[in-house]
Amino acid sequence: MRPVVNRDNAYFFEGTRDQELRLQKCNACGVLRHPPGPACPDCGAFDRGHVVAAGTGTVFSFLVHHAPQVPGKELPLVIALLDLDEGVRMVAEVAGVPPEGPDGLQIGERLAVDWNVIDDELTLPIWRRVEGSRA
Template sequence: MAQSFRMKPPMGEDNGWWWQEAAEGRLAIQRCTQCQTLRHPPRPVCGECHSFDWDHVTASGRGTLCSFTILHHPQFPGFDYPLIIILVDLEEGTRFTSQLVNCAPEDVSFGMPVEMVMHEDPDGFRLPMFQPAKGAAA
C-alpha cells in the first residue's frame, strides 16, 4: 500500500463509524433516535435530550459555504497550496469542515453553493471534499 502524507484520525468508538461510512463513499450525519436531532461532529450523547441512542443519515452532499480560509503558510508535505478550507452548511442543517477543490482561490465566496466529492488518497483513505455546485450561478 502506498504511503500517505495525511494524518489519519484516531478511530475510536465515537468517531470510527463515521470514517467507515466515508470509506464506503458516504457523508454521514449522526442522528439521535429519541428526538431525531442531527449532530456533527459525532458525540456519544444527544445534547438536546441526553439519549445515548443514535443512528445516522446520509447527507445529500449539497450545501452552502459558511466561511473559509485560504492557507499559504506553513506548507505541509503532500498538500497543494493555496489550500482552501471551508465550513459548509449542509442542507440537512449541520455544519461540516472540509476542503474546497476544483475552484480557484479568487472564485471562493461566502454563501456559494457547493457539493460533495469523495476524495481518495493513493493509500485508499477516503474523505469528503467539496466543489462548486454544478449548474449553480458562478
C-alpha cells in the same frame, strides 16, 4: 496524516469508504450533529445512529490557508464552513477553486461532496462547486 478513528466516529469513516456522507443522529430526539460525539447535545441521550446526507450544502464562510504547511497537502488550501442541506455545519476542504481572485470561492455558493480515495482503508470527503451556483 490520518484521522483518528474511534467508536464515536467510526460510522463516518465506514461511510466515506462507501462514498456516503454520514451524519450522527440521536435516536432519542432525532437531532443531527457533526462532528460526532458520545452524547446528544440536545437531550443528553447516548442512543446514537446516523443518516446519509445528500452531500450538498452552501458556503457559510471560508478561508485560504497559506501556512503552516499541512502534511500531504499543497498550499494554499481553501477551507469552507459549509451549511449542509440537512441543517448541520461541517468544515470542508474545497478542491478545484482558485484560492483568490474573481473566480475564488464565494459565500452563498453551492458545493457538492466528492471523494478523495487515499488507499483501500481511507477515503475522505472533498467538496467541489455545483455548476451554475455562483452568486
